[in-house]
Amino acid sequence: MSIFQTWKRRIAYGSTDMAGNIIWQMVSTYLLFYYTTVAGISAAFAGMLFFVVRFIDAFDALIYGYLIDHTHTKYGQSRPYFVWFGIPLGLLAMSLFMIPSFGGNTTMRLVYISITYTFFSLIYSGANTPITSILPSLTDDSVERTKLASARMVMTTIGTSAVAAITLPMVKLLGKGNQSKGFTLWAIILGLVIMGLFIFAFLNLKETNGAQNPDGTTESAESLSIWQSLKGAASNKPWLLLACSFILLQTFWMLRGNSAIFFIKYVYGRPELAPIFLGIGFVSVIGNLSVPFLSQRFKNRNVLQFSLVLGVIGQLLLPIAEKMRSVGLLIAGSVIFLIAMGITFTIVFAMLSDTVDYSTKVLGLNETGFLSAVPMIGAKLGMGIGGFLAGQFLAWGQFNAKAAVQSGRTITFINLAFIWMPIILLAAMIFMMQFYRLDEKELHANKADAAAKVEPKEDVEYDANN
Known part of the structure; x- marks a missing residue:
């Protein structure tokens, strides 16, 4: 090509x-x-x-x-x-x-x-x-x-x-x-x-990447029932970990996004900075573009964990910036966080493709569409849960929309929604990824054996040195 x-x-x-x-x-x-x-x-x-x-x-x-x-x-x-x-x-x-x-x-x-x-x-x-x-x-x-x-x-x-x-x-x-x-x-x-x-x-x-019938239609492998698809997904441990991670990822993203304007206006007290604070999302392109470089040198799981840790560091700079009243530190923390999320949202989709290959080549199951549905489920559950939590944190903090200055209780709950809950969810993802041991490089190195249905190999999915 x-x-x-x-x-x-x-x-x-x-x-x-x-x-x-x-x-x-x-x-x-x-x-x-x-x-x-x-x-x-x-x-x-x-x-x-x-x-x-x-x-x-x-x-x-x-x-x-x-x-x-x-x-x-x-x-x-x-x-x-x-x-x-x-x-x-x-x-x-x-x-x-x-x-x-x-x-x-x-x-x-x-x-x-x-x-x-x-x-x-x-x-x-x-x-x-x-x-x-x-x-x-x-x-x-x-x-x-x-x-x-x-x-x-x-x-x-x-x-x-x-x-x-x-x-x-x-x-x-x-x-x-x-x-x-x-x-x-x-x-x-x-x-x-x-x-x-x-x-x-x-x-x-x-x-x-697939065979075709003489009439040009895609070759039909053995069709799986809904039950077989669910059973196959449940046996795909790397996919299960990614599925849970997607929900956590989208939940914290929506929670943080819905709380951002409240943080800059009421906690930081500089509403005029909102266009800058909310409009710098383009810097995540740096993270997007760095993924091919990183993934060729490190395992995808390690790249994801690195990006999550980087995201936590960016988040931790925000309360420090608020205490110091430093606009520069506020922007720096946001930029670090957004670059980290650029890496995160890119690498997880590459990892999802790896879990699909694992299902096909190791488990012998062809359920690409079914397994690939997880990002949409995570996005919608995340929007529902994250949006709901954002509103609830405001309610628990007794937010008063008519008040120019909010109470200490309200400020605390806004900080929880915008800074600390996202950090907790990021940390949960870091921990979960410790159990993700699919080695995509070894999996693709053995693609010559893809035609044979084999039992899951311990050295393919799990690596003690991972």
Whole structure:
């Protein structure tokens, strides 16, 4: 494969997650504001809707994963889903920010919001689950997989940073003073971009790491039932550890993200720094780009643990910065943390592909889609749990939205939500990874034996010197 083709594949793969995260950023950052401030929907209804829907569809990714495992077309197993679900996702993204008046009928507006948000969440899983499941099928080269995962996270960071930075200016420009019109037009633009990115990925990705039938459809291995898929996943110890880690990772990420504005405004007492403090997420690209270098020199588990420790160090600098009233230290701690998370979110996807290979080559089970569903489950459970905890910490701290200065109790609970609980969850992940002993380098070195179904080898999964 030429350099041009290699980079085209990386960009095409990265465009899938850029598409998904453009709307994810828009929804997680601005949908509540749009519902309450622009559309006049009560915050209580919106919050309950987010919470209920997030748990209703938390496990739909497993269903999509199962469907992917049983999909066999001339375009592959995962690739068709970028069109089947990417186009509806773009249309639903538009519908979220264009609520009809229904002649002033509030009940109909609430029904419309509930239906569109629920379908958006369900379709979002269908469009994003194949992003992870297709990676093992794009190449059998573990180094190239890591580079593909890095390209994915770099493009995701570019997309989310752009949406965070320009949404409000674009709403103002397009709406010309009418926020409702501005949000609607901006959502239409983003919806078209999302559809375009998914179509671009569909046209430029090819599942090459697998056999094909004469008619061009992917070769169908023995189909596994839901029970067999669950049993196989339960026997895949490295995957189980990653699955638990994904939930912890997304929980602390959402908890910290929802608490950030409260920390900078009420704990640090410098609300004017919020645009800088919240807008430096682009530095995580440094972490994204460093992963191929690190993974070629160290085991993936060690790279992940290093990034988690680095994240803890960055977090620990924040209370010191608050005590010293040092803006420089505050930014430095945030930059260290974000670079660390750039590494974390990149390497975990490469590790997930390794656990899929372990299932196929060592356990003899082909359940790529099912196993690849875990990031979506973690994201949705994390959003539900993390968002819920963020609100609860404010409630436990007796937060008063009308008070310019919060009580000592409130400050304590904001610090718990933004600094200390994330540190605890990061430490839990570090501890869990001590039990992750899958050696991806040895696994891929033995890929010549992949055709034979063998019993799990102690020296493949577990290494006393790991």
